Amino acid sequence: MTARDLKELSPADALRLLAGTPLGRIVFTRHALPAVRPVNHIVVDGHIVIRSNPGTVIGAEVAPAGAVVAFEADELDVAERLGWSVIVTGVARLVEDPEEAASYRELLTPWVAGEMDQVIRIRPEMVTGFELVPAAP
Numbered sequence: 001m002t003a004r005d006l007k008e009l010s011p012a013d014a015l016r017l018l019a020g021t022p023l024g025r026i027v028f029t030r031h032a033l034p035a036v037r038p039v040n041h042i043v044v045d046g047h048i049v050i051r052s053n054p055g056t057v058i059g060a061e062v063a064p065a066g067a068v069v070a071f072e073a074d075e076l077d078v079a080e081r082l083g084w085s086v087i088v089t090g091v092a093r094l095v096e097d098p099e100e101a102a103s104y105r106e107l108l109t110p111w112v113a114g115e116m117d118q119v120i121r122i123r124p125e126m127v128t129g130f131e132l133v134p135a136a137p
Helices: 011-019 057-061 098-107
Strands: 004-008 023-030 033-040 042-044 047-052 068-077 082-094 118-134
Touching (some): 011 042, 011 068, 011 082, 011 118, 033 047, 033 057, 042 098, 047 057, 047 098, 068 118
Antiparallel strands (some): 004 118, 023 033, 023 068, 042 047, 047 118, 082 118
């Protein structure tokens, strides 16, 4: 298999790639330990927006606390060893404005059944990413 180079992405390129994929993983603290959940998302004005329910782990642990979280998404071709990965670290907060929350609900349809009334916005503090590219000759 051909070797690959690891190319660092600019924050703008990383957010652009993140916006182009519908599924990511939110990483948060639960009982003083790391927890990870897959979620669908959108990127709006550089912020990551997800939906949740107050009865879920994300709804209970992340939304009301203004928690520091990480968000990761990737698209990797294991056979070709090509692709990218983006990690965003920031603060997650409930979207309190009813009109703004309603507009996000229209844009973001949950993949799971049930009421997903909470809208959570992650404001990036750190954006990092890399791309696996063919190695230079």
